Amino acid sequence: MEKTISISIYIFSFLLLLPFSYQQYSSNPDINALLTFKSASDLSNSLTTWNKSTNVCSWSGVSCIRNRVSHLNLEGLSLTGSFEALASLNELRILSLKQNYLSGSIPDLSKLKALKLLFLSHNNFSGEFxxxxxxxxxxxxxxxxxxxFSGQIPANINHLTRLLTLRLEENQFSGPISTLNLPTLQDFNVSGNRFSGEIPQTLSRFPETAFQRNAVLCGSPLVQCKSITSDPSKPGAIASSLSPIGSTPAIVSSSPTEEPGVLTPISVSSHSGKGKLSLLAVIAIIIGDVLILALISGLLYYYFSRKMAGKSGNRKNSQLLETEKIVYSSSPFRSQQGSGFERGNLVFFEGIKRFELEDLLRASAEMLGKGGFGTAYKAVLDNGDVVAVKRLKEIQIGGKREVFEQHMDTLGKLRHGNVVSLKAYYFAGDEKLLVYEFMPNGSLFWLLHGNRGPGRTPIDWTTRLKIAAGVARGLGYIHHYSSQSPRLSHGNIKSTNVLIDSTGAPRLTDFGLSAFASPTIMSRSNGYRAPEASLDGRKFSHQKADIYAFGVLLLEILTGKCPLMSFEGGGSAGVDLPRWVQSVVREEWTAEVFDLELMRYKDIEEEMVGLLQIGMSCTSVSPDQRPSIGSVVRMIEELRGVEEVSPSYESFDSMSESPSFSEDRTV
Structure with a gap:
């Protein structure tokens, strides 16, 4: 009897689950679309895992988000025909069908509103754009x-304002490209087509290889354009009013010719010797050789001596990583005491005195690092409390003590989960101290770059994305804390100024001090400095410069590379991180930019690509092309799968875009 009941329960449970299982597959529109595409285009049966007996999200080349197909990578599978069946995958974000034999015109893709990446290269598609x-x-x-493909490029392609890559090379497109205006482009190529006319200035920043093999295309970076006065009624005449200087329409010369307007190599004629070299000339040659040998020997000596000194001076080199720690037996804040020492008060912001000035002066201190605005210490008070103390230097206050105190009062009111709280400040004579809450888990710099070798615990992707989102929220809070002008900016965003608290949350520190920065500090380049901030005498937006620095920080999180270091394949030392990333991406869209430590994680490609796009957009050379901090917060939260963003961040853009609202001060 019991056995009969058990069998009945099993059968009943199976019957209950069967409709649910059937409904799961039959009601999912993605399955039918994929199988329709397979039956029509997969004649070589490359997609062997595509069948109804398995979960669609486990099929080869398919990735899902919330059980809907979001990523379809079907490269080099000998697929043929059309891919019209895939046009109904309305949750698709990435579609790559390159290196197949697909043909015909591109189907209607208007339903793919979520699509972010579309790769259709190396196929047999035809028709117009x-x-x-x-x-x-x-x-x-x-x-x-x-x-x-053939025909002209539609003018309304400029409506794709987020476009970073536009690759149209090796087709049969024709007509002008002068109307193209996509300032956000990072990767562009129209070589091997039939384009004509002048290259617009907005595209002249791309290399010559991006425009080659277009017979009547001219302008920078190709040859200069000139007017054509040929009679249109004559055979072979070109209707365009522009052509490359020195070129003959419809005729390509196979050898250089000396035509007006063509730059030809300067020939250096050597005079035939009328006699032997004089004794004076021989002596001069010998002396020159000796001097050259001496110079080379000196350079070699200097190089090897510096190299040996570098090996013995590892402690000095470690300052690059800001890792040197010095433990003082007594407080370093006493040094200004003595004759003429002006006594000041420790001003707290929270209204409650936590300790006296004498407690701080007696505290033992450990140096945490040196920065542009001063040296930071970990101070342990007699009662066991721990605070971080920054001893300011190279700041310009002059006699404007009231201005300094008012600014400190503003900074002391900042309270946010991603901003280090400023607890107190001390001002007396040349001694200026800032007291912050202490962050016990070090900085983002050390998480990314510390102990890169055996035994290192790598920082995983989820943590990196969480830190990026937290820093963006903290920066947004600083930018929009006050509606008064001038508005606040951070002014010194870098990985050493992103500290990690006891819960693992990122906290921004060193904010707001650039208001008193000396020209010496502002002239230094640390890899995070916006291009416009380096132009002497030019006004620039501090908040836009913050966005640029945040973009560099995102690239640092993604690549694992420090902006101060040289890069493999990046040329000589001094190539900054955004330029290196752009050069790799422009050469070919590969995973070479990403930190090798991230390669161990699965199903994160879309999120990494998305964050890379945000970082590259933030580091745009043009400040006006950089997104607002509100947009950055929303894009990162979207990558993390956060459906709802705090209303305070939703209001960022509306505040910034108001015509009556001054963004921030300019210098």
Whole structure:
């Protein structure tokens, strides 16, 4: 009897689960679309895992978010025909069909509103530029290269304001490109087509290889354009009013010719010797050789001596990593005492005195690091409390003590989960101290770059993305704390100024001090400095410069590379991180930019690419092309899968875009 009951319960449970299982597969529109595409295009049966008996999210080349297909990577599978069936995957974010044999015109993709990356290169597609692509306003990457497309590029392609990649090379596109105006582009190529006319100034920043093999395309970086006075009625005449200087329409010369307007190599004629070299000339040659040998020997000696000194001076080199720690037997804050010492008061912001000035002066201190605005110490008071103390230097206050105190009062009111709280300050004579709450887990710099070797515990992707989101929220709070002008900026964003609290949350420190920075500090380049801030005498937005520095920080999180270091493949030392990333991405869209420590994690490619796009957008050379901090917060939270963003961040953009609202002060 019991056995019969058990069997009945099993059968009943199976019957209950069967409709649910059937409904799960039959009601999912993605499955039917994928199987329809497979039956029509996979004649070589490359997609062997695509069948109804398995979960669609486990199929080869398929990735899902919340059980909907979001990422489809079907490269080099000998697929043929059209991919119209895939146009109904309305949750698709990445579609890569490159290196197949797909043909015909591009189907209507207007339903793919979430699409961000579209790679269709190395196929046999034909027809005009796909009009439906112009409705995909979230698109970041578009690659139609190595196909048979023809016709002109529509002017409303400029509506794709997020576009970072536009690859159209090796097609049969024609007409002008002078209307193209996509300032956000990082990767662009139209070589091997039939374009004509002048290259617009907005695209002249790209290399010559991006425009080659277009017979009547001219302008920087190609040859200069000139007017054509040919008679249009004559055979072979070109209707365009511009052509490369020195070129003959429809005729390509196979050898250099001396035509007006063509730059030809300068020939250096050597006079035939009329006699032997004089004794004086021989002596001069010998002396020159000796001097050159001496110079080379001196340079070699200098190089090897510096190298040996570097090995013996590792302690000095460690300052680059800001790792040197010095424990003082007594407080370093006493040094200003003595004759003429002006006694000041310790001003607290929270209204409650936690300790006296004497307690701070008696505290033992450990140096945490040196920065542009001074030296930071960990101070342990007699009662066991621990605080961080920053001893300011190279700041310009002059006699404006009231201005300093008012600014400190503003900074002391900042209270946010991603901002280190300023607890108190001390001002007396040349001694200026800031007292912060102590962060016990070090800085983001050490998480990313510390102990890069055996035994290192790498920082995982979830933690990196959480830190990026936290820093963005903290920066947004600083930027929009006050509605008065001038508005606050951080002024010194870098990985050493992102501290980690006891819960693992990132906290911004060293904020607001650039208001008193000396020209010496502001002239230093640490890899985070915005290009416009380096131009002498130019006014610039401090908040836009913060966005640039935050973008560098995002690239540092993604690449694991320090902005101060040289890069493999990046040329000589001094190539900054944004330029290196752009050069790698422009060369080919690969995973070479990402930190090797991230390669161990699965299903994070889309999030890494998304964060990279945000970082590259923030580091745009043009300040006006950088996103607002509110937009940055929302984009990062979207990557993390956070559906709702705090209303305070939603209001950031509306405040910034108001015509009556001054963004921040300019210098």
């Amino acid at each position: 796909p009009a439906s692509v112009l409705t995909l306003y979230k698109l970041f990457r578009l690659d139609l290269s190595y196909n048979n």
